[in-house]
Amino acid sequence: MNTLIVNGRHVKAREGAMLLEVIREAGVSLPTLCDHAALEPWGGCRLCLVDVTRNEWDGWAKMVVSCMFPAEDGLIVRTDSQRVVETRKVVLDLLLARCPDTPLVQKLARDHGIEQTSYQPNPEPTDCVLCGLCTRVCDHIGVSAIATVNRGAGREVAPPFHEAPPDCIGCLACAEICPTSCIPFTASDSKRTIWGKTFEMVRCTLCGRAFITKEQAAFYDGRNGVPASYFDTCDECKRKAQAKQFSRLSAGAGR
Numbered sequence: 001m002n003t004l005i006v007n008g009r010h011v012k013a014r015e016g017a018m019l020l021e022v023i024r025e026a027g028v029s030l031p032t033l034c035d036h037a038a039l040e041p042w043g044g045c046r047l048c049l050v051d052v053t054r055n056e057w058d059g060w061a062k063m064v065v066s067c068m069f070p071a072e073d074g075l076i077v078r079t080d081s082q083r084v085v086e087t088r089k090v091v092l093d094l095l096l097a098r099c100p101d102t103p104l105v106q107k108l109a110r111d112h113g114i115e116q117t118s119y120q121p122n123p124e125p126t127d128c129v130l131c132g133l134c135t136r137v138c139d140h141i142g143v144s145a146i147a148t149v150n151r152g153a154g155r156e157v158a159p160p161f162h163e164a165p166p167d168c169i170g171c172l173a174c175a176e177i178c179p180t181s182c183i184p185f186t187a188s189d190s191k192r193t194i195w196g197k198t199f200e201m202v203r204c205t206l207c208g209r210a211f212i213t214k215e216q217a218a219f220y221d222g223r224n225g226v227p228a229s230y231f232d233t234c235d236e237c238k239r240k241a242q243a244k245q246f247s248r249l250s251a252g253a254g255r
């Protein structure tokens, strides 16, 4: 266990933890947009900035993104130093210029005392905060169907050539993880459409519910030892079958 000081309080950190985790465990809240427990830290939104120093640094301190910085023994962390607060405000001010109509961004900005951006607002407002969660979750699944493209105000997430991405399996993970819900999709009992691509659904052989796209089933077939028959039934029916089997075994053991 490492010991650090966060805003004047001694806190313990497990080996391998990043600063953001320790700061949160210490009960200090930091705004974040690109952090997600299921994904490796990326350091893209810059909102989790903090000041770090050590006793032996003679008053010298540096700003780091806490989601990417290891919680080393002896670190002295400030989440509310003047330069950290000011820098976070600049990041939010710029974000508000990019996304002036996005409720999440408006709220974060307001929480930090910014009602209106001091920069030129984006003439084509977007809800995409460029957190990279969508592209990273797609990479994490092993598909990589979408990417961040263009520069400056026109930077956006898109499939190659803005056409229906051939590799997309229609899992909707990108849309579900998006903090501003700005990836449009439609889902019905028989079809799903996302990124301009429409998917047929596989139905559970027990309850008949459509629960996965055919492309998802094909993608996972044989991967990590998952047999094709795994996708015959939905998660809900699998759970029920397991519960039934468990109660049968328990009844047998009690005899």
Ligand code: SF4
Pocket (backbone or CB within 6 Å): 134, 137, 138, 143, 144, 145, 146, 167, 168, 169, 170, 171, 172, 173, 174, 175, 194, 195
């Ligand atoms: S829906 Fe397509 S683009 Fe989105 S995460 Fe799944 S595979 Fe990737």
Ligand code: SF4
Pocket (backbone or CB within 6 Å): 127, 128, 129, 130, 131, 132, 133, 134, 135, 157, 174, 177, 178, 179, 180, 181, 182, 183
């Ligand atoms: S589309 Fe959503 S998840 Fe993807 S980068 Fe933009 S805000 Fe983040």
Ligand code: FES
Pocket (backbone or CB within 6 Å): 031, 032, 033, 034, 035, 042, 043, 044, 045, 046, 047, 048, 049, 065, 066, 067, 068
């Ligand atoms: S949460 Fe650390 S940079 Fe986004």
